Amino acid sequence: MPIDARDLDAEATYKLLTGVVVPRPIAWVTTLSPAGVLNLAPFSAFTFVSPKPPMLGISIGRKNGQRKDTAAHILSGREYVVHIADMALTDAVHASAVEHPADVSEADLLGLARTASTHVAVPRLLAPPVAMECRLHSVTPYGDTGSEFIVGEVLCWHLRDGLLQQGKVDSLALDPVCRLGGPNYAALGRRVTLQPIAQTAKRVLPPAHDA
Numbered sequence: 001m002p003i004d005a006r007d008l009d010a011e012a013t014y015k016l017l018t019g020v021v022v023p024r025p026i027a028w029v030t031t032l033s034p035a036g037v038l039n040l041a042p043f044s045a046f047t048f049v050s051p052k053p054p055m056l057g058i059s060i061g062r063k064n065g066q067r068k069d070t071a072a073h074i075l076s077g078r079e080y081v082v083h084i085a086d087m088a089l090t091d092a093v094h095a096s097a098v099e100h101p102a103d104v105s106e107a108d109l110l111g112l113a114r115t116a117s118t119h120v121a122v123p124r125l126l127a128p129p130v131a132m133e134c135r136l137h138s139v140t141p142y143g144d145t146g147s148e149f150i151v152g153e154v155l156c157w158h159l160r161d162g163l164l165q166q167g168k169v170d171s172l173a174l175d176p177v178c179r180l181g182g183p184n185y186a187a188l189g190r191r192v193t194l195q196p197i198a199q200t201a202k203r204v205l206p207p208a209h210d211a
């Protein structure tokens with residue numbers, strides 16, 4: 001069933017995008033308001049864009065044409081912390097998306113303990129298994145709705161003890177909350193482990209011919 005993209009408005013397209021780009025990881029972001037209130041909100045339009053220096057990207061839309069608190073705080077303070085929540089925190093992740101006035105801290109409302117970060121002024125949460133202290137790198141607007149792709153450099157990683165095994169994160173132990181369309185979430189399913197690509201290439205490519 002072909003759908004001409006020009007026939008869909010932003011809302012219908014958003015539903016399509018969030019239905020087909022699944023499952024999505026969730027950046028659970030703390031920022032500080034200019035008055036020093038700790039803001040917390042989830043963003044699943046989230047990926048990494050560079051390994052060295054490590055950089056993460058988040059797409060933040062607008063609410064009634066205005067920047068959401070997270071985007072506004074990142075632009076004003078230039079620092080934030082991206083957390084990866086595990087399944088035990090699913091309810092808190094969901095509830096942290098409820099809109100509150102800028103002087104209300106979602107982290108306080110949800111009773112989430114925090115501690116000082118080491119490289120940025122924005123505190124990090126203690127409960128999530130991963131926290132990444134970030135400094136703003138760039139902001140790029142896209143499209144007609146004022147969405148902005150915010151890229152930040154990771155200055156410091158905090159990983160729960162035991163998560164890192166020989167330099168690799170044990171994804172099943174991480175147990176990340178994954179986002180589907182609407183108010184739907186998922187846990188990691190069955191893990192399928194294949195041969196490394198170099199060995200797979202030897203198996204599936206024909207041997208090179210001599211000239």
Ligand SMILES: Cc1cc2nc3c(=O)[nH]c(=O)nc-3n(C[C@H](O)[C@H](O)[C@H](O)COP(=O)(O)O)c2cc1C
Pocket residue numbers: 026039040041042043044045046059060061062068069070071093094096097098099179
């Ligand atoms: C799991 C989840 C993921 C979300 N992902 C995004 C996203 O990628 N971009 C976005 O603009 N809003 C996203 N939202 C909506 C924001 O979290 C919501 O607008 C929130 O109130 C923003 O808070 P703030 O104004 O404190 O920044 C998401 C909501 C949920 C529940």
